[in-house]
Amino acid sequence: MAGKKALIVIDMQNDYLWDKRMKKFSYDTEKLTAEVNRSINEFHANGDDVIYIAQMFPNIITNKWFIGFSIKGTEGAELYKGMDKVSDLYFEKNLPDTFTASKFKEHMKAQGYSEVVLCGLDECGCVGATAKGAVKAGLTVSIIEKSTGCRFPDAKQKKMREKLRSLGVKYI
Numbered sequence: 001m002a003g004k005k006a007l008i009v010i011d012m013q014n015d016y017l018w019d020k021r022m023k024k025f026s027y028d029t030e031k032l033t034a035e036v037n038r039s040i041n042e043f044h045a046n047g048d049d050v051i052y053i054a055q056m057f058p059n060i061i062t063n064k065w066f067i068g069f070s071i072k073g074t075e076g077a078e079l080y081k082g083m084d085k086v087s088d089l090y091f092e093k094n095l096p097d098t099f100t101a102s103k104f105k106e107h108m109k110a111q112g113y114s115e116v117v118l119c120g121l122d123e124c125g126c127v128g129a130t131a132k133g134a135v136k137a138g139l140t141v142s143i144i145e146k147s148t149g150c151r152f153p154d155a156k157q158k159k160m161r162e163k164l165r166s167l168g169v170k171y172i
Contacts, residue, residue: 003114007043010053010098010120010127012036012083015069015076022069027121027149029082035147037084039119044086049111052079053104055126056092096126099133108137115140117172119147124160135167142170 015021017029044050055070056077057063063071070077072092079085093101099108116134118127118141127148134141143164150157161171 004049004112005043005115005117006049006051006108006111006113007039007117007119008051008053008098008130009036009040009083010118010130011055011070011122011125012052012080012120013054013070013076014078014080015074016121017080017082018076020076024151025069026151029080032121032147032149033080033082035144036119037082039117039144039147040084040086043117048117049089049113050087051089051091051104051107052085052087053098053101053120053126053130054079054090054092055096056094058094093126096129097133098126098130099137105137113139115142117142117144119144121149122152123148123150124152124156128160128164131164131169132167135169141168142172145171 016025040050056072057067057070059072091101091104098104116139118131120127131141131143
């Protein structure tokens with residue numbers, strides 16, 4: 001019997017996708033959101049859990065100055081309004097690897113997931129880090145290419161994919 005599967009939607013937040021974002025977040029919001037929504041609805045229709053993750057930095061003055069995005073309690077840190085929300089499964093994290101967030105880890109263990117499929121932002125950032133964390137946790141891991149953004153140069157993306165594939169992560 002196959003274990004439980006979840007789609008984990010990572011960091012699809014206003015600060016990375018809306019018109020007011022920093023220039024460095026150069027994602028094609030319309031295209032990425034359409035693909036992520038397609039994935040969300042496909043997994044939801046299959047009866048798989050859809051889990052939303054948000055990067056959240058404490059709302060302190062130094063974070064506002066030096067980081068300037070994903071600050072807890074700001075509109076920019078909220079999940080992107082153009083993204084479909086099909087479940088209340090929502091967790092916040094402070095570090096790139098979602099598996100470092102204790103409430104998320106507890107949920108994953110309690111639900112007995114054996115497989116996770118990742119999408120969202122960014123392949124060379126939090127999606128890649130979470131894929132590594134999921135492998136370390138003993139899960140089967142896939143990344144949906146079309147539903148995952150990357151703002152880094154091709155060479156860095158290629159290196160990340162090689163590393164993830166060497167760990168057993170599949171690209172779909």
